[in-house]
Amino acid sequence: MTEPTLKPERPFFSSGPTAKHKGWSASNLKTESLGRSHRSALGKSRLKYAIDLSKEMLGVPEDYLVGIMPASDTGALECAMWTMLRPDRPATVAAWESFGNVWIQDAVKQLKLPQLTTLDADYGEIPDLASIPQDNDVVFTWNGTTSGAKIPNTDWLAPGREGVTINDATSAVFAMEMDWAKLDATTYSWQKVMGSEAQHGMLILSPKAVSRIEEYDPAWPLPKLFRLKKGDKINRGIFEGATINTPSMLATEDYIDALEWAQAMGGRKAMFERADANAKIVLDWIEATPWLRNMVSDPAKRTNTGVCFVFQGDWYESLSAEDQAAVPKKIVKLLEERDVGYDFNGYRDAPPSLRIWCGGTVEQEDLKRLLPWIEWAYETVKNG
Missing domain, CATH: 3.40.640.10 (Type I PLP-dependent aspartate aminotransferase-like (Major domain))
Structure with missing residues (x-):
């Protein structure tokens, strides 16, 4: 898979502290x-x-x-x-x-x-x-x-x-x-x-x-x-x-x-809408990606803020537990080195996973740009 070229303008996807709003100074x-x-x-x-x-x-x-x-x-x-x-x-x-x-x-x-x-x-x-x-x-x-x-x-x-x-x-x-x-x-x-x-x-x-x-x-x-x-x-x-x-x-x-x-953006209702729209981008991508699944099986219980997802599929499941745990860490490292996305590894006590913050201070376009990079990094780790 070819390395993408378009990077998020604001590569901040940590679940806390989360991204500053666009225009913050x-x-x-x-x-x-x-x-x-x-x-x-x-x-x-x-x-x-x-x-x-x-x-x-x-x-x-x-x-x-x-x-x-x-x-x-x-x-x-x-x-x-x-x-x-x-x-x-x-x-x-x-x-x-x-x-x-x-x-x-x-x-x-x-x-x-x-x-x-x-x-x-x-x-x-x-x-x-x-x-x-x-x-x-x-x-x-x-x-x-x-x-x-x-x-x-x-x-x-x-x-x-x-x-x-x-x-x-x-x-x-x-x-x-x-x-x-x-x-x-x-x-x-x-x-x-x-x-x-x-x-x-x-x-x-x-x-x-x-x-x-x-x-x-x-x-x-x-x-x-x-x-x-x-x-x-x-x-x-x-x-x-x-x-x-x-x-x-x-x-x-x-x-x-x-x-x-x-x-100024429209109050809490606008913040709800921004989080919902952001989360939909990531949730739809997870559903369309065969080697991923949402950590939460019931759609009614899925968050619109810190979306957590784990890996699946023959290649991943053939790995040892230690190698499985290394996959998300390697993906995050690859993207942090390229200033594409920061701090989106899963929580240390959670199953090996990635976690993308989708709250209202994150921009949709940055999420859209991040996801192809994760696909590229996964293929790079898999074929490495």
């Missing part, structure tokens, strides 16, 4: 808040603006709280677990990929919840979520960042259910509509779908979540970074820009830039 970021205290009127106003714009863009209900948290999505999600899950209540943690399994380990080994049920499934599958009792607290990942499997709907969550629902949505928000009425604590990070800088997470709380936090004082130690209360009440200052610890104002300005770009 550091020179476009506002810098007045840099070198200023995040507690200054200017600093707090920029943090509050990032919160308010996030809430508006995502269609979060008015009576929900939105706050900026340290330690990315992990910090936000673990804060929700540490402050809301109770030893005297039944809880279920459901996982079907690497990060969901971290939340299981947190519940089992750190919180040691005595009434805990865990549900897990292999990469590409989703456990039986309908089996979760409605009075259970539940922790789940909306979209499997490392498997490409998403929940197809929220029918398994009853309206007005007794348990609280904690949702890791980091690779889903701005690409899929959230069913806010059924979600009590939702978390995400700036570096996923919006392509912003890392280390900051978002925590979105329903009134029911606020009530749980206010009425419950955990027996286990709470690090300062998880302390959401002032006295017996939620510290609402955290949700108005008074962050628990010092944020990066440069990262904040970068996130604001991404939000304003998405707003």
